Amino acid sequence: MSAISSAMRQHAAALRALLALTVVLGLAYPALIWVIAQLPGLQDKAGGSILEADGKPLGSSLIGQLYTDPDGNPLPQYFQGRPSAAGDGYDPMASGASNLGPEDLVDTPERTSLLTTVCERSRAVAEFDGVDGRRPFCTGGGVGAVLSVIGTPTATRVVSVNEPCATTPRPFLDTYNGVRVECAEPGEDYSMGRLVPIRGVATDPQVPTDAVTASGSGLDPHISPAYAEIQIDRVAAARGMSPERVRALVAAHTDGRTLGFLGDPTVNVLELNLALDGR
Known part of the structure; x- marks a missing residue:
């Protein structure tokens, strides 16, 4: 009991x-x-920081948006945000990053390495905005400048692993430590070699880092003032506006460091593009 x-x-x-x-x-x-x-x-x-015009919600100032045509091409009359790995781009239901790190250097038939992705993005941004797209560790063709150095202690063979022979007339580098650099043969394994990224001559790239890398959430609505600056002439030309007027709008939508000392100044892309549309 x-x-x-x-x-x-x-x-x-x-x-x-x-x-x-x-x-x-x-x-x-x-x-x-x-x-x-x-x-x-x-x-x-x-409440989600919803921006409205004529009583109609246009988006959240906390979440980025894509400014592309139906084929995915960027629209020249709009400022472009940073890349997004969230779903098809800025999808809150698929928030996240690619989870690729700085040691992801070699392209495979299944996927492109992070380094080559950065090189490709830099080249695309440069062509779109009319600036120099060269950056460290990238070839002139827009892939990762990485060599597989085979043989120890003296190299006997050197291969540019991200430049397939089928698409590369000649590797980005002629010789390395006196050994002729070869292009990569499809299907051949070069993992036995030592991977050597080549920095190259580009030291101060015009395309900023946030233009070629995604944020951890994939939802970041901001870009750096430096990325906004290289887009000003293109947006001004597409809209028939003076660069000075567009630059003034960029300045009006630039936020300083948090609490005056945390982080870096940022430009809210959605707010800026709505201001350009007069909305």
Whole structure:
């Protein structure tokens, strides 16, 4: 009998704890957070920071958007955001990064390495915005400048692993340590060699880092002032505006460092493009 009574007391205690935690964490805490979110300065962000025109929602200032045509080509009259690895681009339901790191150097038939992806993006941005797209560790053809150096201690063979012979008239480098550089033969394994990225002559690329790399969330709505600057002439020409007028709009939508010392200045692309449209 005492065992049954003890079990009932334990169950009653557990039930009281469940009810108390439900009230505190399921009702009181969410209500407190909701009240705090309604305070001035927080209400807009808690509501999603939705930007509207004529009563119609156009997007959130916290989430980037694509400015492309139906074929995925960037529209010249709009400032472009940074690349996104979230779904097809800025998909909040697929937020995330590529999870590729700085040691991802070699292209494979299945996928392109992070280094070559950066090189390709730099070249594409340069052509679109009329700037110099050269950057360290990239070939002139827009792939990762990486050699497989085979043989120890003296190299006996050197292969440019990201330049297939079928598409490369000649490797980006003629010789390495006195050994002729070869192009890569399809299907051949060069993993036995030592991977050597070649920095090249480009030291101060005109295409900024945020133009060629995605953010960790894939949703970043901001770009750097440097990336905005190289787009000004292209946007101005497409819209028939003066570069000075476009530059003034960029300055008006540039935010300084958080609290004056954290992070870097940023430009909100959605707000800037809406201002260009007069919305």
